[in-house]
Amino acid sequence: MKIKNSTALVTGANRGLGLAYAKALLAAGARKVYAGARDPSTVPALEGLVPVKLDVNDAADIAAAAAACGDVDLVINNAGIIGGEPLLGSRGVDALREVLDTNLYGVLAVSRAFAPVLRTNGGGALVTMLSALSWASLPGTSAYSVSKAAAWALTNGLRNELRGQGTQVVGVHAGYIDTDMVKDVDSPKSRPEDIAQAVLAGVEAGDSEVLADDTARHVKAGFGAAPSLYLG
Ligand SMILES: NC(=O)c1ccc[n+]([C@@H]2O[C@H](COP(=O)([O-])OP(=O)(O)OC[C@H]3O[C@@H](n4cnc5c(N)ncnc54)[C@H](OP(=O)(O)O)[C@@H]3O)[C@@H](O)[C@H]2O)c1
Incomplete structure (x- = not known):
């Protein structure tokens, strides 16, 4: 689909990668971008950007947003959290549930x-922000990796279920991106602007998967290695 004249919704659009998506969409000629945010007052004032109260864990917020944003033909599931608790730690089960609530059930909700909004508007596209950590797990990312692996499978399932209504379903994988989420990580990071550009190019090209940086490409290529790269 074309970004120009599209109407998009981005979840978690008040900061980080979500804000980069919103700016890239507007720069590419989107007619309107709904900026989903838990606190809409934190969405920067930009022409074409429409703040929408949207906590992806809140069913009432989601229903109200879907009713208010009936002209959307591009949805970017961007909102996400990272959990640092080890799976075998004292809060392992609860911490996993929390990260699944946002990164899996929030995306599903x-x-x-x-x-139905996308169907009414001709099919459009549904993009979900995954990670290179959908395929690999690092010390400290066990719960996050579970959530992103599950969200990857969710994305593949949604692609099958939405094919009939002509909705393009795009899974996005990337390594570290320079946002608050990984501000304490001392490793090379992609610029959020570059990830957003790669994703919009993939949407326009009709792609189902975007490997948005070298890390994502390296990890996926490592599936064929012996031993596979995700075995650690
Ligand atoms: N940064 C990376 O290295 C990296 C790499 C690969 C993939 N990703 C993925 O990229 C996406 C964006 O991450 P980021 O790097 O921009 O992270 P970030 O800087 O921590 O921003 C996270 C965003 O998600 C929002 N959010 C969290 N929980 C929410 C909820 N329940 N409802 C609505 N919004 C919620 C936050 O809103 P508040 O301001 O209200 O907290 C914020 O806008 C995430 O899905 C993340 O997993 C990130």
């Missing part, structure tokens, strides 16, 4: 609410 938003996708379910907006699937």
Whole structure:
């Protein structure tokens, strides 16, 4: 689909990668971008950017957003959290549930609410922000990697279920991106602007998967290595 004249919703658009998506969409000629945020007052004032109260864990917020944003033809499931608790730590089960609530069930809830909106508007596209950590796990990312692996499978399932209504479903994988989420990580990071550009190019090209940086490409290529790269 074309970004120009599209109407998009980005979750978690008040900062980080979500804000970069919103700016890239506007720069590429989107007619309007709904900026989903838990606190809409934190969305920067930009022409074409429309703040929408949207906590992806709040069913009432999601229903209200789907009703208010009936002109959307591009949804970007961007909102996410990282959990640092080890799976075998004292809070391992609860911490995993928390990260799944946002990174898996939040994505599902938003996708379910907006699937009929996308159908009404001709199919459009549904993009979900995954990670190179959908395929690999690092010390300290066990729960996050579970959530992103599950969200990857969710994305593949949604692609099958939405094919009939002509919705392009795009999974995005990337390594570290320079946002608050990984501000304490001392490793090379991609610029959020570059990730957003790669994703919009993939949407326009009709892609189902975007490997948005070298890390994502390296990890996926490592599936064929012996031993596979994700075995650590
Ligand atoms: N940064 C990386 O290295 C990296 C790499 C690969 C993939 N990703 C993925 O990229 C996406 C964006 O991450 P980021 O790097 O921009 O992270 P970030 O800087 O921590 O920003 C996270 C965003 O998600 C929002 N959010 C969190 N929980 C929410 C909820 N329940 N409802 C609505 N919004 C919620 C936050 O809103 P508040 O301001 O209200 O907290 C914020 O806008 C995430 O899905 C992340 O997993 C990140």
